[in-house]
Amino acid sequence: MDxxxxxxxxxxxxxxxxxxxxxxxxxxxxxxxxxxxxxxxxKSTLMKLLLGLVRPSSGRASVxxxxxxxxxxxxRSRVGFLAQEPRFYGHLSARETLRFVLRFFDAVxxxxxxxxxxxxxxxxxxxxxxxxxxxxxxxxxxxxLGIAQAAVHAPDLIILDEPAAALDPMGRSDxxxxxxxxxxxxxxxxxxxxxxxxxxxxxxxxxxxxGRLVAHAPVAELLAARQGTSYRLVLAGASPELRRELxxxxxxxxxxxxxxxxxxxEGQLAAWTVVATDVAAAESGLLRHVLxxxxxxxxxxxxxxxxxxxxxxxxxxxxxxx
Amino acid sequence: MxxxxxxxxxxxxxxxxxxxxxxxxxxxxxxxxxxxxxRTRSWWLQPVVWTVVLVGPLxxxxxxxxxxxxxxxxxxxxxxxxxxxxxxxxxPAVGAxxxxxxxxxxxxxxxxxxxxxxxxxxxxxxxxxxxAANALALLLAALLLPGLAAYALLSVENGAPLPAGPFLxxxxxxxxxxxxxxxxxxxxxxxxxxxxxxxxxxxxxLLGGDLVLGFLPGLSTVTPWVLGRYAAAVAAGxxxxxxxxxxxxxxxxxxxxxxxxxxxxREDL
Numbered sequence: 001m002d003x004x005x006x007x008x009x010x011x012x013x014x015x016x017x018x019x020x021x022x023x024x025x026x027x028x029x030x031x032x033x034x035x036x037x038x039x040x041x042x043k044s045t046l047m048k049l050l051l052g053l054v055r056p057s058s059g060r061a062s063v064x065x066x067x068x069x070x071x072x073x074x075x076r077s078r079v080g081f082l083a084q085e086p087r088f089y090g091h092l093s094a095r096e097t098l099r100f101v102l103r104f105f106d107a108v109x110x111x112x113x114x115x116x117x118x119x120x121x122x123x124x125x126x127x128x129x130x131x132x133x134x135x136x137x138x139x140x141x142x143x144x145l146g147i148a149q150a151a152v153h154a155p156d157l158i159i160l161d162e163p164a165a166a167l168d169p170m171g172r173s174d175x176x177x178x179x180x181x182x183x184x185x186x187x188x189x190x191x192x193x194x195x196x197x198x199x200x201x202x203x204x205x206x207x208x209x210x211g212r213l214v215a216h217a218p219v220a221e222l223l224a225a226r227q228g229t230s231y232r233l234v235l236a237g238a239s240p241e242l243r244r245e246l247x248x249x250x251x252x253x254x255x256x257x258x259x260x261x262x263x264x265x266e267g268q269l270a271a272w273t274v275v276a277t278d279v280a281a282a283e284s285g286l287l288r289h290v291l292x293x294x295x296x297x298x299x300x301x302x303x304x305x306x307x308x309x310x311x312x313x314x315x316x317x318x319x320x321x322x
Numbered sequence: 323m324x325x326x327x328x329x330x331x332x333x334x335x336x337x338x339x340x341x342x343x344x345x346x347x348x349x350x351x352x353x354x355x356x357x358x359x360x361r362t363r364s365w366w367l368q369p370v371v372w373t374v375v376l377v378g379p380l381x382x383x384x385x386x387x388x389x390x391x392x393x394x395x396x397x398x399x400x401x402x403x404x405x406x407x408x409x410x411x412x413x414p415a416v417g418a419x420x421x422x423x424x425x426x427x428x429x430x431x432x433x434x435x436x437x438x439x440x441x442x443x444x445x446x447x448x449x450x451x452x453x454a455a456n457a458l459a460l461l462l463a464a465l466l467l468p469g470l471a472a473y474a475l476l477s478v479e480n481g482a483p484l485p486a487g488p489f490l491x492x493x494x495x496x497x498x499x500x501x502x503x504x505x506x507x508x509x510x511x512x513x514x515x516x517x518x519x520x521x522x523x524x525x526x527x528l529l530g531g532d533l534v535l536g537f538l539p540g541l542s543t544v545t546p547w548v549l550g551r552y553a554a555a556v557a558a559g560x561x562x563x564x565x566x567x568x569x570x571x572x573x574x575x576x577x578x579x580x581x582x583x584x585x586x587x588r589e590d591l
Binding site: 014048051053054055071073074076077079081083085086087088089091100101103104105 | 343346347349350353354358432433434436437439440441442443444588590591
């Protein structure tokens with residue numbers, strides 16, 4: 001794997017609090033890498049460590065092969081960053097803020113600045129407010145400006161700490177579209193609380209909990225590993241005998257009525273979740289077996305899909321937010 | 323990839339590269355700090371206010387209380403010179419403390435420092451740009467321009483232009499004093515988190531100087547406290563009593579900057 005970011009036993013301690021514990025992570029080039037975890041799990045600390053804004057307590061991290069503790073300025077010349085709560089100089093307008101940012105990046109010719117600024121403002125939909133002082137911006141507008149200033153110099157790596165926070169659904173959708181566009185020319189690392197977004201756009205995810213890495217894999221792999229062989233059946237006219245017959249099949253391990261509180265009876269309907277030990281046998285035999293009973297009609301049948309949210313809750317417990 | 327090779331080669335280079343990285347972004351930050359003066363009404367308001375503050379009191383010996391001073395046998399010109407240069411070491415220093423007290427602390431607390439430093443910017447550059455831009459603007463607005471007004475006024479009083487060399491030398495001595503308080507306040511902003519401390523310590527040092535010198539007169543050689551009196555003496559045509567306070571004050575400035583950049587370089591933002 002051609003890693004843009006690598007961490008080895010990376011730890012960060014604030015006083016008595018271990019914000020990050022022996023983190024080993026690798027982010028491949030041109031991936032969209034989602035960083036998940038409850039509040040205080042160490043996501044923002046990790047991002048700041050990668051940028052040299054925070055010093056590691058132990059371990060090491062490298063970006064583009066450069067050590068973050070030794071070469072942070074060189075690293076930052078190729079990185080765009082959006083903080084969790086973006087702050088800018090209030091007296092500058094959005095356009096001036098982007099110009100100010102661009103002047104730090106020697107790789108962008110001065111003659112290109114105005115075009116890049118105009119493009120960035122258009123991408124985040126701030127053209128009409130481009131010349132107003134940032135101090136008057138709403139949270140969502142600041143967030144949009146934050147995304148623009150992170151991407152305006154076309155960095156090789158973009159690190160976004162909750163880019164969709166403070167955005168309305170349209171704004172969120174825009175952010176996801178921007179992330180997809182960026183994939184072609186940059187690596188994107190971002191944290192979010194919106195797991196559905198991660199599942200839609202990310203190639204890989206890392207899940208942190210209390211500063212520890214609890215999962216690190218491609219999204220598809222993470223879901224597949226937990227993709228049970230569970231099938232949902234909603235039947236009319238199902239009898240207790242049918243249930244006993246299914247339970248007796250050698251490849252059925254359990255049948256649960258859903259919802260869990262008890263068998264749902266709405267008229268003649270019964271909803272069962274059948275857990276099988278053999279996918280092939282279940283997919284060829286389960287429905288066939290049910291339909292042998294002429295009194296039964298099938299209202300719903302399908303494999304139960306596992307969402308990233310299920311995986312997340314399983315890994316970090318149900319009491320945390322993403 | 324050539325770009326990547328170049329960056330890695332840069333990172334492996336020696337101390338010169340480390341220094342360059344520390345100062346990276348200075349020009350842009352300096353321009354931003356300077357624009358806070360030039361893009362607002364500060365560019366004309368500050369010189370006007372400081373001229374009123376520093377030159378206005380000269381009307382006491384030159385006009386309002388001229389006869390009283392003359393009756394005491396004092397040279398009105400000498401009194402005016404002493405008044406101007408003593409005040410010019412004090413008032414702009416208070417201005418420097420008030421100007422810089424939130425400069426670094428506020429940016430650290432609001433998060434704008436973290437934002438700027440997420441760009442390819444050296445932390446040393448961040449501090450030095452604030453110092454350089456504000457020092458230049460403040461010394462120009464609060465010392466040089468009022469100084470020129472005072473020079474013109476006192477030359478009229480003298481009936482001929484005053485010797486320019488001693489006058490400029492005296493202004494330079496006051497500038498060293500102001501620079502010290504500017505550097506002290508900026509450095510404290512990088513060293514401590516409490517804005518109150520950043521404000522109180524420089525003001526206490528500035529206003530308590532004479533009191534301390536009453537108990538420990540030997541400190542006059544290693545502190546900026548006598549620079550105002552030295553400036554008045556030099557402006558009156560006397561030689562500089564001792565270069566030691568000047569050297570010591572500039573040394574303090576350097577020491578404070580080293581401490582501030584060392585501490586700020588290790589700060590978790």
